[in-house]
Amino acid sequence: MKIPKTHPRYQSLKTREQIVVGVKNGITSIHGLLAHGRGEAFDYLLGEKTHTFGKKAIEASAALLVSSRYPAISVNGNACALIGKELVELSGLLNCPLEINIFHSSKTREKNIRKYLERYGAKQVFLPQKTCSILHLGSNRKYVNKNGIYKADTVFVPLEDGDRAKALIKNGKKVITIDLNPLSRTSQAATITIVDNIIRSMPLLITYIKILKTKDANFLASIISVYNNKNILRNAEKALRT
Ligand code: PTJ
Numbered sequence: 001m002k003i004p005k006t007h008p009r010y011q012s013l014k015t016r017e018q019i020v021v022g023v024k025n026g027i028t029s030i031h032g033l034l035a036h037g038r039g040e041a042f043d044y045l046l047g048e049k050t051h052t053f054g055k056k057a058i059e060a061s062a063a064l065l066v067s068s069r070y071p072a073i074s075v076n077g078n079a080c081a082l083i084g085k086e087l088v089e090l091s092g093l094l095n096c097p098l099e100i101n102i103f104h105s106s107k108t109r110e111k112n113i114r115k116y117l118e119r120y121g122a123k124q125v126f127l128p129q130k131t132c133s134i135l136h137l138g139s140n141r142k143y144v145n146k147n148g149i150y151k152a153d154t155v156f157v158p159l160e161d162g163d164r165a166k167a168l169i170k171n172g173k174k175v176i177t178i179d180l181n182p183l184s185r186t187s188q189a190a191t192i193t194i195v196d197n198i199i200r201s202m203p204l205l206i207t208y209i210k211i212l213k214t215k216d217a218n219f220l221a222s223i224i225s226v227y228n229n230k231n232i233l234r235n236a237e238k239a240l241r242t
Pocket of ligand 1: 035
């Protein structure tokens with residue numbers, strides 16, 4: 001559908017269209033439409049802008065990703081449709097793998113997501129292995145790749161809900177998430193929660209990473225040490241309720 005640029009809700013409608021195209025192309029699950037609608041509602045309440053709490057979390061995420069020994073990027077159907085290109089760029093900047101990890105299990109969708117990411121130049125796209133799993137998780141999301149999430153010290157998980165963030169933490173990993181709902185289990189469990197729309201925060205995260213890549217370890221550690229995710233979530237909830 002062609003959306004006129006003059007439409008007052010142009011950006012929102014364009015993003016919605018991207019998700020619909022993702023479903024049509026076998027990348028996004030049909031359930032992804034519902035997840036997107038939920039996100040839209042929170043974004044509307046947040047004024048569809050990146051708040052200070054979002055920027056602080058983005059800066060801390062960049063510092064953590066740059067200083068991690070072995071970060072990995074987890075990709076699902078919604079993230080691929082909305083920010084697939086940026087995730088490939090992030091993987092190149094950090095020289096780290098992308099790993100497909102979807103909730104609504106489908107081998108076809110996994111392959112389509114991989115093809116999509118490779119079309120944008122992704123070098124390392126891993127799929128989950130039935131022979132390798134993390135502990136403390138019941139769903140098929142427990143299956144991971146031994147050279148990806150399994151090996152990672154920090155996992156970047158844009159946009160999902162559920163018990164995986166908690167399980168990853170219990171497996172000794174740091175978790176960075178982007179989620180418009182500060183009350184979700186993922187938001188509450190993550191090491192760093194960016195409460196913002198992934199379409200706005202990904203380009204910002206990339207900019208911060210480019211800057212912080214030039215800084216030394218002490219500088220990065222100083223950003224991480226003052227960061228407090230509980231405060232960030234509290235401020236995000238306050239913004240939602242006012
Ligand atoms: O591709 P799959 O099978 O792994 O499925 C992925 C989805 C997203 C469908 C699955 O993880 C799911 O069902 O997610 P939930 O439980 O609906 O949660 C999605 C979370 O993402 C909610 O907290 C939404 O508020 C949030 N969200 C949705 N769209 C955005 C978002 N957060 C940031 N930016 C968005 N654009």
